Amino acid sequence: MTSTKTIKEKQRLELSPLEVPQRLLLGPGPSNAHPAVLQAMSTTPLGHLDPAFLGIMDEIQSLLRYVWQTENEHTIAVSGTGTAAMEATLANVVECGDVVLIGVAGYFGNRLVDMAGRYGADVRTINKPWGQVFSLAEIRTALETHKPAILALVHAETSTGARQPLEEVGELCREHGTLLLVDTVTSLGGVRILLDEWGVDLAYSCSQKGLGCSPGASPFTMSSRAMEKLHNRKSKVANWYLDMLLLGKYWGEERTYHHTAPINLYYGLREALRLIAEEGIENSWQRHQKNVEYLWDSLESIGLKMHVDKQYRLPTLTTVCIPQGVDGKAVTKELLLDHNIEIGAGLGELAGKVWRVGLMGYNSRQESVDKLVAALETVINHSR
Numbered sequence: 001m002t003s004t005k006t007i008k009e010k011q012r013l014e015l016s017p018l019e020v021p022q023r024l025l026l027g028p029g030p031s032n033a034h035p036a037v038l039q040a041m042s043t044t045p046l047g048h049l050d051p052a053f054l055g056i057m058d059e060i061q062s063l064l065r066y067v068w069q070t071e072n073e074h075t076i077a078v079s080g081t082g083t084a085a086m087e088a089t090l091a092n093v094v095e096c097g098d099v100v101l102i103g104v105a106g107y108f109g110n111r112l113v114d115m116a117g118r119y120g121a122d123v124r125t126i127n128k129p130w131g132q133v134f135s136l137a138e139i140r141t142a143l144e145t146h147k148p149a150i151l152a153l154v155h156a157e158t159s160t161g162a163r164q165p166l167e168e169v170g171e172l173c174r175e176h177g178t179l180l181l182v183d184t185v186t187s188l189g190g191v192r193i194l195l196d197e198w199g200v201d202l203a204y205s206c207s208q209k210g211l212g213c214s215p216g217a218s219p220f221t222m223s224s225r226a227m228e229k230l231h232n233r234k235s236k237v238a239n240w241y242l243d244m245l246l247l248g249k250y251w252g253e254e255r256t257y258h259h260t261a262p263i264n265l266y267y268g269l270r271e272a273l274r275l276i277a278e279e280g281i282e283n284s285w286q287r288h289q290k291n292v293e294y295l296w297d298s299l300e301s302i303g304l305k306m307h308v309d310k311q312y313r314l315p316t317l318t319t320v321c322i323p324q325g326v327d328g329k330a331v332t333k334e335l336l337l338d339h340n341i342e343i344g345a346g347l348g349e350l351a352g353k354v355w356r357v358g359l360m361g362y363n364s365r366q367e368s369v370d371k372l373v374a375a376l377e378t379v380i381n382h383s384r
């Protein structure tokens with residue numbers, strides 16, 4: 001008699017230890033983690049209240065302040081991916097009925113809209129076609145019209161490859177008594193950010209894009225202005241896991257148990273941040289810029305065009321127009337299966353129109369560009 005049980009039993013005994021294909025991850029994230037980061041992650045775990053581990057947490061905090069260029073006391077890593085840190089920003093400062101103005105020019109702007117609504121915000125939006133950015137004048141008019149408690153913008157819109165300029169936005173927000181919340185998930189580590197100089201009050205990121213770590217430990221920071229709004233809340237933060245008053249007691253002096261930190265991910269994040277500190281943050285920004293310009297030139301040399309205006313293109317993510325007559329999906333599939341290179345497909349308004357190529361963190365190297373462009377040329381010729 002064969003039952004599903006005996007088949008499973010056979011499978012159980014035949015399973016070999018984990019083996020994964022070696023891929024070059026040049027999509028919208030994750031990017032390949034630096035080998036030193038992978039090594040740090042395979043170190044034996046410490047207890048989450050061990051003084052040695054608490055010391056690592058302190059180092060993560062100072063290193064995060066460095067890469068973000070902020071003095072914010074409340075700068076921590078959230079145990080979860082970028083989306084958890086994103087949710088944390090809104091959960092902590094939004095109270096029912098607060099006007100939250102969101103710049104929507106891509107997929108992640110829409111995600112902020114959905115999240116803010118769930119925390120009871122009175123959500124207003126300004127919109128742009130995917131691939132464009134908001135001008136300072138447009139932002140000023142919207143602040144005057146909506147008088148929001150919070151303005152949320154995506155610095156690096158991963159669905160479009162556009163970089164939203166932030167200079168002077170913080171000043172405008174201060175004139176209107178508005179907190180400035182910024183998504184820096186695809187910019188931290190790879191795109192110039194000066195959080196304090198730009199007057200950003202709340203920001204979040206992830207570990208697996210510009211920082212070159214595995215996903216799961218996500219940078220989060222809030223200014224003293226944002227902290228004040230949190231302290232003055234009439235209602236408790238609706239999300240227990242992401243409540244910064246509780247988390248602040250674990251990351252701060254009290255060291256009160258809140259949750260078990262994903263120890264090995266924090267090791268990885270600490271190593272990834274240390275590598276950036278060793279390189280120098282300005283050098284890391286310059287490296288990303290230099291390599292992406294090389295990518296654009298190389299792609300143009302095989303006849304491809306970019307979707308975003310050059311001055312607003314991201315150093316970390318490029319949207320490449322799929323040429324007429326080329327099957328975009330067939331190309332990404334062949335790149336992955338025959339060349340072990342992952343690139344991303346278009347989302348939303350850009351679905352079927354672009355590929356998304358990431359050069360993030362450890363992967364921002366000339367060698368990655370050379371491998372991709374050579375493979376892409378071969379594969380495109382097949383698919384015509």
Ligand SMILES: *Cc1c(COP(=O)(O)O)cnc(C)c1O
Pocket residue numbers: 029081082083084086108154156157158159183185186206215
């Ligand atoms: C990737 C990304 C997120 C979500 O981060 P996860 O780590 O995937 O949860 C949020 N915002 C932007 C702009 C992103 O690119």
